[in-house]
Amino acid sequence: MTTRAALLRRAERHTPLLLAALVAASTWASATGALGVRSPLPRLLVLVVALASGAAAVAARRWPLVAAAAVGWLVLAAAPAAVLASWRAGVALRGRRLAAYLLGAGVVALLGVAVGVAVGGERRLTTATGANAAALFVWVVVFPLVAGLWIGARRDTLAALRDRAERVEREQEAHADRVRAEERARIAREMHDVVAHRVSLMVVHAGALEVTAAEPATVEAAALIRSTGRAALTDLREVLGVLRQRAGDGTPLPPTGLDAVDELIRESRAAGLRVDRRDEGTPGPVPGGVARTVHRVVQEGLTNVRKHAPAAAVTVRLRHLPDGIEAVVRNGPSARPGAALPGAGLGLVGLRERVELAGGRLSAGPTDDGGFLLRALVPMADLT
The missing domain is CATH 3.30.565.10 (Histidine kinase-like ATPase, C-terminal domain)
Structure with missing residues (x-):
């Protein structure tokens, strides 16, 4: 294994932990004013929401991340979990489920505007004015969603191309098997027409010689030639059976024991x-x-x-x-x-x-x- 492959495997193994840490840290930074609107809520509550958002980012199911995104935006005006949720929705959701996510995101955005108006101050100015609310919705929901849709479409295309390549490869293998089977059948026919015919003539002439010869040595030699020819015909039939079976005839092989x-x-x-x-x-x-x-x-x-x-x-x-x-x-x-x-x-x-x-x-x-x-x-x- 190369060093690059080892590094990629190690990175894949630690990706969920890194993603959780990134979402939690970004949520904390946003709520404390380093990256977003400073929240007046207690730091302990901010820490709980940040850690819950990080845990939801690596959850096996999708709804914990959506819930964390809604709570993070409404309580802290923190967008990291919402950005990740929108991106994953674009990658995985289609049709009615995607429309339901967009509707839910719009409802949360409107509730966020209402909360901003109620809280007032910096949060109202940043998140509750019309232009800022629209811009935040585009940056937090629309852009990640479009990026997810593009990645999902690319994955679907690659999967379709992979399936098509595998199907073409299977068809090529099946065609090659058919060609080999046809060639085996042709060889079997030629062997039967040429070799079996000649050996059969040899057996017939040896049998005639065995009957008509007068010298015992000649009779014995003719009998040996006839039995050897018959054994050769048996072996030839076995070979033809192998060829026909491999060609798809289904002809059973003759039994051969020790x-x-x-x-x-x-x-x-x-x-x-x-x-x-x-x-x-x-x-x-x-x-x-x-x-x-x-x-x-x-x-x-x-x-x-x-x-x-x-x-x-x-x-x-x-x-x-x-x-x-x-x-x-x-x-x-x-x-x-x-x-x-x-x-x-x-x-x-x-x-x-x-x-x-x-x-x-x-x-x-x-x-x-x-x-x-x-x-x-x-x-x-x-x-x-």
Whole structure:
């Protein structure tokens, strides 16, 4: 916080006390002749009226200040409370209430003239002659009232502009959400039209090969390709469901539990990987979003092993914590160097974004023995 902001806050905190002191001191100075007409009343009574005017200046309700203004003017011919009351009336009052205040101020001014005539002397000369009474009414009531009206109108204008800016900002955000939803829906349609079609053809041809092939190895490979393609279609439908749901379709996401990790490990073993799964902690209910994120972490880790170290031993460990799940995929060095498949290197980038959006942490890097370690901590929150 800057020094200026600190000073402004301190001033705002002490403003009510300063205002009360100013009104009380001005009322006292006016009644004792320093700023206005000297009152012949006892100083104790003047002090009581001055203190009451100061207290009314910071009262939560409006009528104590109006009463103090009327008493101060009629008893002491003191104007500070009346000036403040007129200013606040201009800021806060409108319509009939403002007209009622003006009528009441006019009645008090006429009563003040009558009191001045009755008291005589300096007070009659200052407050009860026609020209002086009119001038005092303008200075004490009209000018502060006009200033309050101007400030109130300015506040109303600023509030209207602020509301309009907020409304425009909300409309822009809604428009951006609609555009993003439309783009997601377009991507979902294109993925369905292109990718799903190609993968479906692959599954169909693999199934035909499985039926017509004579060699057991070919049949086994075709069955593996068909099951992998069907799993890819399931994953693709899940992605399309996410896109459609974010686009406002309301299509529910397919359930994905931690049991799907077993299916990933079974597929990887069928593809020739040596995978060992270990669980630590006490498993409990896991929200669907958390399970999907853990599933993706394990899937990405096993995919990278198949690409870059297909002959390495792999350990998949799920550690159940009170506030989350830690998923670890670790592999040793590859027994067949040079067998790695090409990759774009974007899988870990997208996975890191997904885990961080879930409020978790992800780390990935080589180990001292030449292997690779992928570790993700996913907090236990519903990420549907």
